[in-house]
Amino acid sequence: MKSDSDRLWDELCCCGEDHTIREGGSHINLVMVRKLAKWPYLAQFNVLVPESKNYPLATAVVCDRCLDEKREIKYVIGGRDSGNGHVEYFRVPMGELEIPAVYWPDLHPYNKPLFAS
Numbered sequence: 001m002k003s004d005s006d007r008l009w010d011e012l013c014c015c016g017e018d019h020t021i022r023e024g025g026s027h028i029n030l031v032m033v034r035k036l037a038k039w040p041y042l043a044q045f046n047v048l049v050p051e052s053k054n055y056p057l058a059t060a061v062v063c064d065r066c067l068d069e070k071r072e073i074k075y076v077i078g079g080r081d082s083g084n085g086h087v088e089y090f091r092v093p094m095g096e097l098e099i100p101a102v103y104w105p106d107l108h109p110y111n112k113p114l115f116a117s
Contacts, residue, residue: 028061059076
């Protein structure tokens with residue numbers, strides 16, 4: 001049985017085009033997008049920003065080739081427990097996702113000035 005990381009390489013399609021991550025290069029690039037994730041896995045949040053728990057951001061998996069060519073991200077990757085200890089991944093078209101009411105990266109403490117003027 002393949003591990004989840006092997007499945008990422010061999011089974012997941014790049015979110016920019018219809019080829020596997022392995023076919024497109026030698027890295028798995030995760031890109032956070034400004035869209036709301038409605039699934040538990042491959043969703044971005046930050047414990048330093050409590051609002052992120054209510055507004056998890058979707059993640060795209062992009063191969064090196066699509067990243068280098070700056071191709072449009074067409075899909076994000078969602079995942080759920082498959083019931084056998086592994087994750088079942090699925091692609092979600094960008095057009096089906098909502099923009100979050102709160103874009104929590106703007107609230108991140110490192111976004112704020114350290115000293116007031």
